[in-house]
Amino acid sequence: MSTTVSASSMSPDSPSPGSSSARAANRLTIFWVLVMLALMPILAILGMTLRVGQSNLLPLLDAERFYSIMTLHGLGMVGLWFVAGMAALCALLRRYIELRNWVNWIAFLGTLVGVVMLIIATLIGKYGPGWYFLYPLSITPSGVWQDWVTYTFLSAIAVLGVAWTVWCVEVMWGIARRYTLPSALGWHYITGKDGPEVPPIITITTISMIANLIGLVSAVVMLALYLLELLGVTDVSDALLMKNLVFLFGHILVNITLYLGVAMVYELLPEFTGRTWKNNRLISLAWNVVLALVVFAFFHHLYMDFVQLRWLHVIGQITSYASAIPAAVMSIFGTLAIVYRASTRWTMTSLLLYCGVLGWAIGGIGAVIDSTIAVNTQFHNTLWVPGHFHTYFLMGVVLMILGGAFYLSERLSGVPENVKRSRLIASLICVGGYGFVLMFYVGGANSVPRRFAQYTDTTAHGSTLALIAVLFIAVLLAGLLMYVWETGKRCAIALRAG
Ligand code: HEM
Numbered sequence: 001m002s003t004t005v006s007a008s009s010m011s012p013d014s015p016s017p018g019s020s021s022a023r024a025a026n027r028l029t030i031f032w033v034l035v036m037l038a039l040m041p042i043l044a045i046l047g048m049t050l051r052v053g054q055s056n057l058l059p060l061l062d063a064e065r066f067y068s069i070m071t072l073h074g075l076g077m078v079g080l081w082f083v084a085g086m087a088a089l090c091a092l093l094r095r096y097i098e099l100r101n102w103v104n105w106i107a108f109l110g111t112l113v114g115v116v117m118l119i120i121a122t123l124i125g126k127y128g129p130g131w132y133f134l135y136p137l138s139i140t141p142s143g144v145w146q147d148w149v150t151y152t153f154l155s156a157i158a159v160l161g162v163a164w165t166v167w168c169v170e171v172m173w174g175i176a177r178r179y180t181l182p183s184a185l186g187w188h189y190i191t192g193k194d195g196p197e198v199p200p201i202i203t204i205t206t207i208s209m210i211a212n213l214i215g216l217v218s219a220v221v222m223l224a225l226y227l228l229e230l231l232g233v234t235d236v237s238d239a240l241l242m243k244n245l246v247f248l249f250g251h252i253l254v255n256i257t258l259y260l261g262v263a264m265v266y267e268l269l270p271e272f273t274g275r276t277w278k279n280n281r282l283i284s285l286a287w288n289v290v291l292a293l294v295v296f297a298f299f300h301h302l303y304m305d306f307v308q309l310r311w312l313h314v315i316g317q318i319t320s321y322a323s324a325i326p327a328a329v330m331s332i333f334g335t336l337a338i339v340y341r342a343s344t345r346w347t348m349t350s351l352l353l354y355c356g357v358l359g360w361a362i363g364g365i366g367a368v369i370d371s372t373i374a375v376n377t378q379f380h381n382t383l384w385v386p387g388h389f390h391t392y393f394l395m396g397v398v399l400m401i402l403g404g405a406f407y408l409s410e411r412l413s414g415v416p417e418n419v420k421r422s423r424l425i426a427s428l429i430c431v432g433g434y435g436f437v438l439m440f441y442v443g444g445a446n447s448v449p450r451r452f453a454q455y456t457d458t459t460a461h462g463s464t465l466a467l468i469a470v471l472f473i474a475v476l477l478a479g480l481l482m483y484v485w486e487t488g489k490r491c492a493i494a495l496r497a498g
Contacts, residue, residue, distance in 0.1 A: 067128030110163025125149030186284025363392025384444025432476025
């Protein structure tokens with residue numbers, strides 16, 4: 001077995017590829033990939049169940065079950081792709097920096113514990129306020145769910161939050177030990193001063209970790225407010241504050257997960273095109289601007305709250321538009337430039353990375369349209385919203401991470417791929433995935449509301465669209481399951497080989 005996920009530009013701190021520390025790191029990477037392979041189809045089937053319920057195909061779901069599944073599906077998917085992105089990224093970052101295995105283990109075990117608690121709260125306790133917890137639904141005495149359910153759910157979020165904060169800090173620390181913060185952020189490229197060569201993956205990761213810590217602090221404040229209220233120390237919290245805190249956390253987590261995927265594109269795609277993609281002034285500038293904008297773009301989540309300050313809405317619209325520019329100019333055009341007229345090897349990894357960037361671009365356009373205040377007043381509570389976020393998530397970052405995870409499993413197992421089969425898998429995922437999200441867009445444009453367990457009367461056309469979506473999801477699922485088989489097989493071989 002090849003133990004060399006690590007590569008050309010090794011850090012002086014990096015363990016040598018054959019060392020026991022490198023082998024332990026590789027083993028943990030495989031465990032992460034296996035968890036991803038196990039959870040991905042389960043969470044996808046839960047998503048499919050929601051669409052089956054909305055299509056009236058089978059009278060499967062009462063509203064209570066629908067919302068608990070929606071909560072588990074939404075939170076589970078967001079969490080899954082964050083940890084899968086972090087795990088794959090850490091394996092690639094080890095090319096440049098040292099990361100301690102025990103911290104990665106804390107993240108791994110903390111994630112498993114958190115996920116189990118989440119499953120108990122939602123599937124057994126039927127906890128269903130959506131990923132945003134919908135304060136004050138959970139709080140007794142007016143609370144909708146039994147106390148143990150609320151406590152289990154909030155504890156799950158706390159465990160996940162602690163484990164992920166420790167992980168983010170470790171990645172920052174690992175970077176800080178090799179690069180200073182200004183050089184990791186690429187400031188010497190921007191100012192034209194001398195400095196070390198910093199690969200884009202380091203700059204993008206640094207920016208993502210800083211942003212994510214801001215989001216995690218917001219989650220901590222929110223959980224503390226919940227706790228104070230549950231313990232009777234405070235009477236009630238400001239509902240608007242609670243909503244803002246949870247959305248700041250969710251907005252940043254989702255965006256930085258995207259950046260983790262994009263960092264993988266910068267790092268891996270050049271290997272398949274025979275070209276290099278080095279850091280420079282424009283790339284560093286673009287990503288530093290992203291750091292500033294991603295936080296302020298959060299204000300687009302406040303449009304529906306008329307009591308919020310009007311200028312916050314205006315900032316939300318301007319920064320949402322502006323944040324598309326550095327991403328589009330540097331990363332999307334960069335991707336096009338790197339494959340243009342190159343003799344690219346179109347394998348599972350390169351195809352999924354490339355298609356992921358495409359999904360990011362298409363979903364991004366849907367998101368920018370929705371971030372326009374005048375449009376948002378019409379579209380906000382329609383299926384347009386799951387339409388755009390499923391596009392840049394499912395067809396964007398998920399594909400990038402699947403590409404990265406396949407790359408790792410292939411390198412670690414040494415088992416070459418059957419390129420024809422890989423292309424079939426990528427085709428099934430793309431046809432099924434785009435058909436599925438298209439039904440969301442069509443629904444949104446025709447005023448079908450989102451988060452409805454059942455469509456009746458004026459929304460009945462939503463059921464027909466849901467039915468068509470189910471057919472496409474079946475195609476998507478076939479592609480995902482073939483991917484699970486191909487990657488899982490390689491992981492098993494890599495594990496057996498030690
Ligand atoms: C096979 C893939 C998937 C299917 C079939 C699926 C299906 C669905 C459906 C039907 C809904 C409810 C839509 C509504 O009426 O509002 C939903 C919501 C959601 N999905 Fe997915 N989805 C998939 C993949 C993903 C992925 C990859 C993510 C990653 C983040 C994700 C995150 C979410 C979130 C956050 C919600 C909103 C939950 C809420 O409103 O609380 N889904 N999904």
